Amino acid sequence: MRRFLQASPGRVGKTGISRHFGLGPDQRPALRALLKDLLAEGDAQPAGRRGVAAPGRLPEMAVIEVTGTDPDGDPIARPLGWKPERQGPMPVIFMAPERAGQPALAPGEKVLARLKPIGAGKYQGSTVKRIGGASPARILGVYEEGRITPTDRRHRSDWAVPPGEHGGAEPGEIVLAEPLPGRPLGLRPARIVERLGRMGEARSVSLICIHAHGIPELFPAEAVREAERARGVGAEGREDLRDIPLVTIDGEDARDFDDAVWAEPDGTGWRVIVAIADVAHYVTPGSALDREAWARGNSVYFPDRVVPMLPEALSNGWCSLKPGEPRGCLFAELRFDAGGAKTAHRFGRGIMRSAARLTYEQVQAARAAGEDPTGTLRPLYGAYAALQAARDRRGTLDLELPERRVRLDDQGRVLGVEPRARLASHRLIEEFMVAANVAAAEELERLRQPCLYRIHDRPADRKLEGLRQFLESFGIDLPASDRLHPRDFARVLDRVRGQPEERLVHETVLRAQSQAEYAPDNIGHFGLGLSRYAHFTSPIRRYADLLVHRALIRGLGLGGDGLAEAEAARLPDTGEHVTQTERRAAAAERDAVERYLAAFMSQHVGEVFEARISGVTRFGLFVTLEANGASGIVPIASLPDDRWTEDQARQARHGRMLSGQRTGLTFTLGQAVEARLVEATPRTGGLVFHLMQGVPPRRPAKGGARRG
Template sequence: MPRRAPPLKGFGVRSRAPLGKKSALHRIAATAEPGVMPTLEKLREFIQAAGQRVGKTEIAAHFGLNSDQRIELRGMLRELTESGHATPIGRKGLIAHDRLPDMAVVEMTGTDPDGDPIARPVQWDKANGPPPIIYMHREAAGQPALAPGQRVLARLKFIGIGRYEGRTFKRLHSTAPTRILGVFEDGRITPTDRRQKADWRVPANEVNGARPGDIVLAEPLPSGHGLGARPARIIERIGKMGEARAVSLICIHAHGIPDVFPEEALEEAEAAKGVTKRGREDLRAIPLVTIDGEDARDFDDAVWAEPSEGGWRCLVAIADVAHYVKPDSALDREAWARGNSVYFPDRVVPMLPEALSNGWCSLRPKEDRGCLFVEMNFDKSGTKTSHRFGRGIMKSAARLTYEQVQEARDAGSVPDGVPDDLITHLYGAFDALLADRARRGTLDLDLPERRVLLDAKGQVQGVVPRTRLDSHKLIEEFMVAANVCAAEELERLSQPCMYRVHDRPSDEKLEGLRQFLQSLDLNLPARDRLHPRDFGGILERVKDRPEERLVNEAVLRGQSQAAYDPENIGHFGLALSRYAHFTSPIRRYADLLVHRALIRGLNLSKGEGGLTDAETARFPDTAEHITSTERRAAAAEREAVDRYLAAFMATRVGELFEARISGVTRFGLFVTVEENGASGIVPLASLPDDRWTLDEAGRGLSGRNTGLTFSLGQAVEVRLAEATPRTGGMVFAIMQGDPSAVAPRGARSRAGGKRLSKSPARRPSERSSRRQ
């Protein structure tokens, strides 16, 4: 797969206006009166002529405005963005943007979290920043769904900065995707993406050695406009459908995740050597320990604690990746392109080659390793009193699992190689940090992750909720504390920081969530007075109630997505005013940048491996890129679990399951199985024959003749009708109102259409605080 390099130097805020724009800027400058507030048209002309990202400071300086006039300027710039004539770039930048026409050709790019199609304009100048997102209305009844790669002529409606609504006016013939990922069988390719409905045939001379059952990549061939399957050429054989590694292979290629390292990067990794004590603080006498999952393959953080003057002294040591991955090296360029590691049930696609991720940058027990560390002091209530960063050499005393640490706490047993009092001290510090978290009032959702159980051959044995222990929370609190210290230290040093930001919920999401909660007699304050503890109060009120899981999921969907940004807006979910990722540079590029900034700001090891000016200049572009790769990874990981779950459920077609309704649409219901979180559709056509009405809020279907009502969160019994591992899709039939429904012996029949109580179901959560 071709390697993508970081953006070229000069693409950031310091880039100069293109030569063709200079005359326009001079013309505007000549007509501008210093100290006189420009008109909206003059502002628009200036931003257009700049041809680059500009901020309020540059605009004020250009027009000679004073501090008192900046308040009015801020309002005018807001008016430009709200009208769609300028687009925000980063937190403080603007770039000129003419609104899209009322009708334009758009290309489908995928779906949003609610399953609705999204698109981008085909004609878009990349110099204007990222293209706007177009939220397409679903197709009319009888029309196939819009698949990624399809192009349509759409009517567009501006709905906000960088956002449009679209309705299909006409489907275009050039709807073929640029490539097809599917299973080759009987001379045809069946796409692995269930949103792609096209059928593809492979001419005999274009098979390229593929065999029946192979997972293949193909590209469309030119064809006439006749009916039937369209021709395609197989360009790559990826694997075999049904094999243990097929699921992750499909997800890797479907999302375009780089999984082959360039030879130059591998050579740099293989040439790496261990660190020496020179220029480092010696921590080898301190019994730091790593605590990870039983199936963890790399260990990049270690912890230690002891009582200190009525409080706690804690140490968090992180692998010194910056020592090995130097700016603009082959390793650095590849790490930038990947952005992060991607974790599947059967494999990891690492950000760094194994020689580093599982070797010199893994804090293996009893081996010397380089590290960056933060020493933190807390009082007994968990309030931080001081912190100190350094570059050290350490030796992990033991590699512990969460289960071992929990057992040591509960049973008093101490794992081999661990000092007798270390576990007690770690939990003592953890209790203090928990007290501080409670005072802040953070957002804590109860949505357990799903764990796929594989046998020795890689076949699915089951999908179960991932156990969440206090030992997990202990590590999360230590990591959050270290991350906060990193952000604070970089601000103190006046160094650039790649913040981890989480905005308040948008007005649109908050209004939808508020309406849903009001239907359950639950209320939220206005957005400007909203605090994470308000959500905590809601979740506490529904604890142990039938609708608990449903409310947790609704609150999750109502949140903004966390992102990376060089401009700080705080982290709403954690109730923190500043936050950065520092604790996982093996698997996140953002953390590596924070390490480099600390090395430069503190002149650690004479600044070797520190942040460069070129990297600083492209921080906005890097932030956008690594936010995108993180979301790509999350989508691929979720999809892999769904496909594994479909493979597991395929052996249980025809069985009955307790479930709940997790979605209501005009074309059917979505249900989630209580047992393992499997989700699928109940097509409208499979419901009892009736005239079904969708309520205005989209939370219920009512049958005019049968009197049946199916509502969001309702407990139901369903029969699995179909499970397709190739796509991860599942189809269910609902038993309520089905006179032919007969429960198996020992199962309780729920036919008859009575409205049932709501009950919780499991759904994968966002990453834990260790990943926030």
């Protein structure tokens, strides 16, 4: 084992060790005991959350200094205090992109970083805390005569643009700038290096978010050429599914179609086929397309555009299951009994022809009218009812937090922001996808192939304690942590269904959960109540799914384009990478919706809205509007003149609370209020409200608002 750790280029997990030594599940306890002994004796050290590495390497947490950038523009760093004469050559640390809202790291900046080895003398680093030492490497903002106003609301000061350094930018343009040396009195100087478009134009919001979050937008020419050389697949070596009326069911505004479904009765149960675009046929290990797909990790969806993981020739072409056109696919054939329990599954590589492109709204309307225009919906709903019954028995965490939909006109102006309806047809597709994902994980385990699982840990004790205190203010309790099950959260949500505090409770329960991630070491999926789960159903837009496809192709002998051994060895690092890109995409998408909301709300400054207090702090309150979910701050200075304190004694009974010692006014988490919008800033997505104090509650006028 010691030799194996020394020879490994980076960290390894229990799955990699088991595969290398041919260990079975019954030997896992002995392996855990051995690793524990090695760690205690100093012959191994922790690396990452669940891995180990040979000793003599950098610790998991260290203070580092940024020294420059690599050829792709990403920061590289060195550890502080490293002594080459005693410790050997200086390690190189490749820093990950910063979190949403944080400026990029600049040369000279020092940070506390979490490190993981990725090769001999090489580490991947992620920022835990900035210590100081440098200005931001790039400034994203809006140029006005002689100055730049940052688009990040956390950056409060403008930057001065000296004469001759404006790069041809015109007032009102979104620009990228870099700091100039010197610390003159007044604003810090910066040079404009790139013009990105005009603030307020169509697509300007998503443009800001793409650059603010470091989303790769342009494809390398080689990757584009590979995609454009792609052609359709033939039937040779594939199962012919073209006579099966598979259908795609997606949203009205969907841009790609990579999954199709079909069902039929099977005795007293059901036979289901879930067919997924065969992306692995076109994106092969080590190709330019593969390198770029790995770097992006996933597609990113904005209200006005998509930044895809794959070039359009694939994402909207050969890998999109368009009706009436033959397409290569990987498919899962699943059989369930009448109660929704899976009795068998089979995977294969096929050629299919979608019978129809349906939308969730069409399917829902047809179901309500008792119609089945394609002849496929009745059996699909029959199989769905069985799967839903199995889900109910299993118990899952099902949070009702509707996605917000931004409606734009042809010029990119915001027409409205509204909750996207959550329909039974959405749940139907979700159940089929979950079933296929579970079967994929089970099949890879049967084949003893590496698997990049989708894992979801139990909530942390600290978060659970905070949630428990919050729920007690509504008279709701939770079991002890060691007995907690997803159905306990379902019970909480049932208690508040239809109540004024329903949305707040859903959001608070969501914040208490751990974040899902990708890893080759399986710990199960707590939220879904599943012991094994892997993403199989969206390889157009998620790199993790593409790896699951390749592992199935290798394990089942379905072609020469399966998972490569080098890829299997990198799965721990790939899992962390695609987890990070997924969170980056989610932050950028959320940021875009907030900015579009601010643009929409800027037309309603001065109006009063029904809202609920969604945050209580010492510096003010946060409120969320009932109509569209827009959130903003109520500065404490806008409250009546008083001495405002957090009432610790009453918080135990009523939840987090801000109390005025003189006026006797109190503001409690979840409290219904009327809030007047006083400021909306589309540039940053910021909203500022004032509460209507001393005024009896009045229902706002039609449209959810009234003039203050």
